[in-house]
Amino acid sequence: MKLLNRIGAMASISRRFLLKWPAATYAVSVLGARDGSAHSRMRRDVDVAIVGAGLSGLCAARLLARAGRSVLVLDARDRVGGRTLNQRIIGNRWVDGGGQWIGGSQTRVMALADELGIQRVPQYTTGLGVAYANGTRITFERDTPSAETLRIQVMLENLSRQVPLDAPWNAAEAALLDAQSVADWLQANNVGAEASQAVAATIGTTLSASPENTSLLWFLFYLRSAGGFAELNDGAQQHRLEGGAQSLSVRLAEELAGSVVLGAPVRRIKGWCSDSVLLHSDAGTVRARRAIVAMMPRDMQRIDFTPALPRNRDALQRHWGASSGFKVHIVFDRPFWRDQGLSGIGFMDSGGVEVTFDSTPADGAVGVLLAFVNPAASRLSAAARRERIIEDVSKLFGEQARAPLDYVEQDWTRETWTAGCVSPQPPGLISSSGSALKAPTGRIHWAGTETSGVWCGYIEGAIRAGERAAAEVLEQLAFD
Numbered sequence: 001m002k003l004l005n006r007i008g009a010m011a012s013i014s015r016r017f018l019l020k021w022p023a024a025t026y027a028v029s030v031l032g033a034r035d036g037s038a039h040s041r042m043r044r045d046v047d048v049a050i051v052g053a054g055l056s057g058l059c060a061a062r063l064l065a066r067a068g069r070s071v072l073v074l075d076a077r078d079r080v081g082g083r084t085l086n087q088r089i090i091g092n093r094w095v096d097g098g099g100q101w102i103g104g105s106q107t108r109v110m111a112l113a114d115e116l117g118i119q120r121v122p123q124y125t126t127g128l129g130v131a132y133a134n135g136t137r138i139t140f141e142r143d144t145p146s147a148e149t150l151r152i153q154v155m156l157e158n159l160s161r162q163v164p165l166d167a168p169w170n171a172a173e174a175a176l177l178d179a180q181s182v183a184d185w186l187q188a189n190n191v192g193a194e195a196s197q198a199v200a201a202t203i204g205t206t207l208s209a210s211p212e213n214t215s216l217l218w219f220l221f222y223l224r225s226a227g228g229f230a231e232l233n234d235g236a237q238q239h240r241l242e243g244g245a246q247s248l249s250v251r252l253a254e255e256l257a258g259s260v261v262l263g264a265p266v267r268r269i270k271g272w273c274s275d276s277v278l279l280h281s282d283a284g285t286v287r288a289r290r291a292i293v294a295m296m297p298r299d300m301q302r303i304d305f306t307p308a309l310p311r312n313r314d315a316l317q318r319h320w321g322a323s324s325g326f327k328v329h330i331v332f333d334r335p336f337w338r339d340q341g342l343s344g345i346g347f348m349d350s351g352g353v354e355v356t357f358d359s360t361p362a363d364g365a366v367g368v369l370l371a372f373v374n375p376a377a378s379r380l381s382a383a384a385r386r387e388r389i390i391e392d393v394s395k396l397f398g399e400q401a402r403a404p405l406d407y408v409e410q411d412w413t414r415e416t417w418t419a420g421c422v423s424p425q426p427p428g429l430i431s432s433s434g435s436a437l438k439a440p441t442g443r444i445h446w447a448g449t450e451t452s453g454v455w456c457g458y459i460e461g462a463i464r465a466g467e468r469a470a471a472e473v474l475e476q477l478a479f480d
């Protein structure tokens, strides 16, 4: 009975796990060479320098360039796209090592993909899910939440309406909401096990965190920013992008050719409170009238700001919560699980594979299973990890899973320039330091998906944040 309950609970969070996230990297035309000599000679004067060639930075650059402003985008990596990453698999096809799913209410990314000529691939979800726990395998149908779960979700959605999307720290009783974790709220409201588990599943899949360590204020903001539970749990993962989500950034960088410098970690930003800002990178120096820094606040901690940033801003960056992610794609000659009436959605509690999805390319020429793997797996040797993951996947999908054609990993904890995939915030941070999240600091403007009031944390939020920062800069440049 206990096992059945457990599997039932796993099954009941099936749809919510659809939100669980995830490099041959594209080369793009860049300014300068990557060898030190060419870099060290770079001296540029531009209207706007942008730090970070993820989607946020590139969308900001595009708007500014279209408005006739000179821009230069600097990225630490030798590729664009940041937390989106195309990885080549056998047969010259691509999978997403980073952000991948988009949904219908994410209007900016849908429009951008259309504009850049990148097709959408519907996410395959037809058929039964499969779960494996305590040595037992079951299949299950997709569920609908219970009446009690729906009631709790409505309560939280109603509460979230008091959190302003442009300034969650200004919510009525922000300090009170931020002083408690989501777990405190569930307990205070006597929420039963099943509904609590459903909320925990949403937090686990969207923020890679638990109700115990997530601020209620931040979760309410996140919930409202996405448009509610249905959007968070189902709406955000309706499509993938043909060729991989990094293709958005690759195309944007091609448009901006000559204005994107790779292999250029920005080490210091000087003079944010004077007439111009000076950015020192490994590629050289850029003087700009304004700068946009477009990345997760935690990643900004690596940059030395002179003079020091205001206390609130510094605290925000220093204490910003970031969570890890580990994706593995396993390639087969065809999506054989579909023949068995399986959707490719699978759950395990083995400590290795946590959840799987069908990531087969649109032409179906090969079958691809995506596995989200427990980050602890990074402690195993590469060979032991591969063996373990294939063993887990074969427990879910049978013996055919033991003969993959290809196997590709992406462990985000090993990335130098990305502190984390998504941003769970602990109680206390947003009400005390949140007001510094996107208010410009002198000549520095802050972007990155974390600054977006709509679909914060998602590709959609990154695009919106970049466009918001560009508009802010354009307005200021008119007065400078």
Ligand SMILES: Cc1cc2nc3c(=O)[nH]c(=O)nc-3n(C[C@H](O)[C@H](O)[C@H](O)COP(=O)(O)OP(=O)(O)OC[C@H]3O[C@@H](n4cnc5c(N)ncnc54)[C@H](O)[C@@H]3O)c2cc1C
Residues within 6 Å of the ligand: 020, 021, 022, 051, 052, 053, 054, 055, 056, 057, 074, 075, 076, 077, 080, 081, 082, 083, 084, 097, 098, 099, 100, 101, 102, 264, 265, 266, 267, 294, 295, 296, 299, 302, 303, 325, 326, 327, 412, 417, 418, 420, 421, 422, 447, 448, 449, 450, 457, 458, 459, 460, 462
């Ligand atoms: C595993 C995983 C799965 C995900 N799944 C989804 C999903 O399915 N759907 C979805 O919508 N979102 C998903 N996301 C989130 C999504 O990918 C991000 O929200 C989005 O890509 C963030 O874009 P950004 O431009 O704000 O930041 P980033 O992409 O992080 O860009 C920041 C850039 O700054 C650069 N940088 C850092 N430090 C410096 C420095 N000192 N100098 C110069 N450059 C620097 C980095 O190299 C990077 O290119 C996922 C993310 C991960 C990691």
